[in-house]
Amino acid sequence: MTGSVRSGARTLLARLGFSRLGEAEALLTELTAHTGLTRDGILADVAVSADADEALVALTRIARRDAAPVRAAHEDPRARRAVWALLGASDGFADFYFRHPHELADLASAGGSLPTDAEMRSWLADAIDATADGFSATGTESAWVSLRVRYRRVLARIAAYDLLSPSPVDEIPKVTAALADAAGAALEASLAVARTRVSQGAAGAGLFPREQVAATRLAIIGMGKTGARELNYVSDVDVIFVAGVDPERSDTLSESRAVDIATRLAVQTMRGLSEVEVEPPLWEVDANLRPEGKQGALVRSLDSHLAYYERWAKSWEFQALLKARPIAGDRELGDAYVRAVQPKVWTSAARENFVDSVQRMRERVTDHIPAAEVPFQIKLGPGGIRDIEFTVQLLQLVHGLSDDRIRQRGTLEALDALVTQGYIGRTEAATFARDYHVLRLLEHRVQLRHLRRTHLMPADADDQRMLARSTRLAESGGRIWEIWEGIKREVRDIHVRLFYRPLLSAVAALPAEERVLSTEQARDRLAAIGFADPAGALRHIAALTSGLSRKASIQRHLMPVMIRWFADGVDPDYGLLAFRRLSERLGDTPWFLRMLRDSSGAAESLTRVLSGSRYIGELMEWIPESAAWLDDDTLLRPRSGVALQQEARAIQTRHGGIEDAMRAVRALRRRELLRTAMSGILQTVTIEEIAQALTTITEVTIQATLRAVRREIVPPEDDALDFSVIAMGRFGGAELGFGSDADVMYVYRANGIDPDRAQRLAARIVSELRRHSEDHRVPLDLDADLRPEGRNGPIARSLDSYAAYYRRWSLSWEAQALLRARGIAGSVKLIRAFTELADQVRYPETPDTQGLREIKRIKARVEAERLPQGTDPSRHLKLGPGSLSDVEWLVQLLQLQHAHEVPAMRTTSTVEALRAAEAAGLLPTTAADRLAAAWRLASRLRSANTLLSGHTSDVLPTDRAKLDGIGRLLDYPPRSATQVEEDYLATTRRSRRVFEKLFYG
Structure with a gap:
């Protein structure tokens, strides 16, 4: 063949859809030799082939084995078209016809x-x-x-x-x-x-x-x-x-x-x-x-x-x-x-x-999709076939309870029935059906390729081009990918339109004939997606979307999406109620409406925090401007102690009277607690950062209150009086959770003032400090029960009195309590002096053997007597086996024994002391890890319990819904109540074994 003839032949082959031109030319020559067919006869219907090159390879391979069926198929126009279509779309069929060439004859009927x-x-x-x-x-x-x-x-x-x-x-x-x-x-x-x-x-x-x-x-x-x-x-x-x-x-x-x-x-x-x-x-x-x-x-x-x-x-x-x-x-x-x-x-x-x-x-069906497959999943991925089928089936099951006209087996038949009976709109259903057709066609073609079960879009450019040709949806592989991506986005959106938007018609002021759903049908649908009080939910939706105002218009647009997000949340009913209250408080505030409309991330975060936490919902109702933080991650970060101190001092500068000043300080505290809670639920901070933030907020509140009280109570002639607040317990360890009490002790130094007068002034300071720090919305309990002699001892002591008491009367548990003593407010010099005194008691050069035995005895008595009656010990997050108290008492025992010679253990932080003991060889690494894991999990569960319910509780609930809600706050997947429970019980069992071996052993 001359060069020009060969060039012309290859040009023709390229026009017919071949890309491997040299190979195609050679195979055609071989195929004509095997079959006796002409090139034109062979190529008459090549245009129907999605991949002409692969089809020609398959034909030649079959002809090498048995040429007669190939020749016969090409002599019949119908069979010829079927052969090129099948072999160009499926190497699975190519293998079948290679095994059974005589089966080509049947294609004359295809x-x-x-x-x-x-x-x-x-x-x-x-x-x-x-x-x-x-x-x-x-x-x-x-x-x-x-x-x-x-x-x-x-x-x-x-x-x-x-x-x-x-x-x-x-x-x-x-x-x-x-x-x-x-x-x-x-x-x-x-x-x-x-x-x-x-x-x-x-x-x-x-x-x-x-x-x-x-x-x-x-x-x-x-x-x-x-x-x-x-x-x-x-x-x-x-x-x-x-x-x-x-x-x-x-x-x-x-x-x-x-x-x-x-x-x-x-x-x-x-x-x-x-x-x-x-x-x-x-x-x-x-x-x-x-x-x-x-x-x-x-x-x-x-x-x-x-x-x-x-x-x-x-x-x-x-x-x-x-x-x-x-x-x-x-x-x-x-x-x-x-x-x-x-x-x-x-x-x-x-x-x-x-x-x-x-x-x-x-x-x-989606839990086990490998992450690498998700972008290619036609069936199971977001916006895929499963989303459509789930939507239709859920609508059928919700409304089919009372309407047998929509009880269809097939997805498309069910969709038609749902339209006919008025459960969804015709336009949305038609688009949904078309998307379903396209997704199924894509799925069919990728399965035909190798006659193998698969639901993945091809990643290879040549395979995408072949898919485009075989579906006839596009001319290029890039275009078929764009079509698929567009459908995925549309399916997600239509799911909202079909399932959630018709709910608005049940509460809108529409003529009965224009309603998509009746009120009863809307209640059924809300109940199906998780609302416990669907009638109440409909009332809230009506209140939010009714009217002609700009606010109502925006909310009508947003509500279908937000209902879905609420339904996916921990407590949909409370979330929707809290959103309604927040919207009413903010009224037509421009920034709020703009944020909801323009920032889907902020709107979704808002539904998440409101449905996940009554603690947050109740605070947001009083601090509605906090919604703006959701549109700016930097505003969700807990503020530094320095920034809070500056604001607190500015408050006291602006307000001369103590009542006004303390009202502003309480508002500051509530606002920062809310900020920390929101950041915790949205997981922009760790549990350690939350504990530090809560501790800082409490310190700043006490410091500001003490300054205001001292200014009000202590006259100028008694200004020499030093007064300080000492943080104890988890407060002293900077380990506060939501709902934690603030354990404190009060110390003063007379500095030449009459001792009796100094005592009276100190007692008045304590009384006013406690009164002005009270907050009925977010209680701040200043608990002084860890002071010497406990509740029977004076509420405040002089430094000398503390020194005398610890020298003569101190009990082992009081030395143990001092391990977490840390000055947080008042005279810096007095705090320094108290710390030096505490160090002599809590870090003894020679441990008191009898005192250590007494601590062990007290711990055993606490386990037997302190648990609330009827409480399952294994579920108590604070006093239960392997929980907070076990870890803290063991760490404190080690501190009393070894902190004198191990300076790193001289810390009020439980975890820092635990790791210092591990570094010093006092604890095996495995034991330290198990103790730290139990302490951390119990702390997280305790805070999550408070956030969920808005009430403080130290008991892991048995209610599955509450357990699931707590798990969601800890980033467990939905419906993980059993897993939360099992994880906690397993973690604390391991911790308890370590505790018993090292504490009582």
Whole structure:
């Protein structure tokens, strides 16, 4: 061939869609030699091929093995088009025709129409009848191979019709139905082979008498996409097996015997389609949706099924039954099964755990997607097929309880019914349906590529180009990717429009004929997504969205999205109520409306904090301007002590009277507590940062209050009086949580003032300090019970009195308490002097052996006596085994023993002292890690408990909803109540073992 001729030929090949021109030219030359066909005859229909290069490679490979079927196929126009379409879209079919070249002849009948269910059952039945050799094992094995080959012939006809359609996206319902019918036909044929095999046994000897096998009824129920007639090209076929006895032969066969035979039939039926043979398996037959899943019996009688569903089934199992349909075996028994379970499906929405089970079912399929696959997931990823199916099924289950007109198996049929009955708008539903068609088409084409189960968009540019051509949705791979990304975004948005936006119509001032949902239907929908008081929620929605104001208009736009976010939160009802109160407080404030409209991140964060914490909701109602912090991460960071001190001093400069000054200081404290709580729930700070922030806020509050009180109480002539506040306990350790008391002691030094007068002044300072620090909204309890002699001792002592007491009367627990003493307010010189005194007591050069024994005895008594009556000790976060007190008492015991010679242990921080003991070799690393983990988890749970409920509690709740809410605040996934509980109990058990070994050992 001359250069110019070769150049012209290659140009033609390029125009026809070939990219590997040199290879294509060589293969065409070889193919013409094998078949005797002309180039023009071979290439007449190459334009229908998504990948002309791969199709030509496959044709040549087949012709090398057997040229006659290739030649015959090209001589028939219909077969030729089907060959190029199939081989250009699927190397899986290329492999099939390489194994069975004679099957190309069947393509002369392909492409014009889809085979019917009856035709497919007849063809597959003929395949096994033609090969079954009496009742021999060899015959049944041969029948299964023939069945698989014939099934792939049927599959090729469906695929040819699909690929050659002018608009394949519109053919999706017909194609998926045909694929489901083909699966049913294959199961029917495989069951027929199984009956022969079970009647004869593996070696021809009777495994079960033929009469008993004939009397055994077995119905195969299609589930999932198979039941809904929405099957993919390559997908697991979900089934349930139901056994029974032929009524006319019940006198010769017991039900239990029939179940045994039916079980063997089911196993053999599955094996015929799924087990490795000469011809590759078709697909996996998955029976895991049966009662008890993998752990349950493979086959049950109808009565056994119904007994299970009546007593033990979970709500998600009824949702799975929504698509149940007899597809093979005894049709009468299959119909009876479906009739019996359908009423249970449509009443499942009324079950108490309905929302939880549906959400679990939705999440179960996404939990284990590898992170690298998420951007490519057509089915399970965000905006994928599963989002559409979940939305439609949830709408069906919510409204199907009272409306049997929407009880459809198929997704698209259900969507049509929901539109017809007015549950969703026509425009949104039409767009949703179109997106579903496109996503299913993409899924089909990526499965056809290798005839392999996959739901991933291709990452390779050539594969994307082929996908674009085979779907006819785009001309380039880049464009098909853009289409897919756009659909993902749209599906997410339509989910909101279909499920949440119609709720507004139930509360809007619309004529009845213009409403999408009635009030009753809207209540059902709100209950389904997790609102405990749907009627109340509707009232709040109405209050927020009614009217003609700009505020109402913006809220009408936002509310569907925000309802979804509230529904995903810990307490949707409280979150919506708190949002309403906040909106009413802010009125038409421009920045608030602008933030809600323009900053989706801020609006979502607002729903999260309001639904997650009554503590926050109640404070935000009084500090509504705090909503602005959600639009600026820097405003959510706890402020420094220096900044708070400057503000507190400025307050006192502005306000001459103590009442006004203290009102402003209380407002400062509330605001900063709210800021810290919001940052904690949104997880912009760690638990250590929260503890430090809460400690700093409390210190600044006490310092400001003390300055104001001293200015009010101490006259100029007594100004020499020194007075200080000493932080104790978790306050002293800078380890405060939400709701923690502030343990303190009060010390003064007379400095020449009459001792009695100094004592009276100090007592008055304490009294006024406690009075002015009181806050009925966020209590600040200044607890002085750790002072010498406890509640029986004077509320304030002079430094000399402390020195005398500790020298003569101090008990072991008082030395232990001083380990966390830290001056935080008042005279710096006095704090320094008190610290020197405390160091002599808490860091003794020689530990008091008797005192240490007494501490151990006291700890044992605390465990026995201090727990509230009726409280489960294992759930007490402070006093329970392995919890805060165990860790703190053990660390304090080590400090009393070793802090004198280990300076790093001279700290009021529990964790710092623990790590210093580990570094000094006093604790094994494993032990230190277990203690630190328990202390940290108990601290986090204690704060989360307060944030959730708005009330302080030291007990891990048993209520599953509260436990789940606490878990959500600690970043557990939804519905993790059991995991939270198990993690805490396991962590504290390990901590307790360490404690008992080291504390009492």
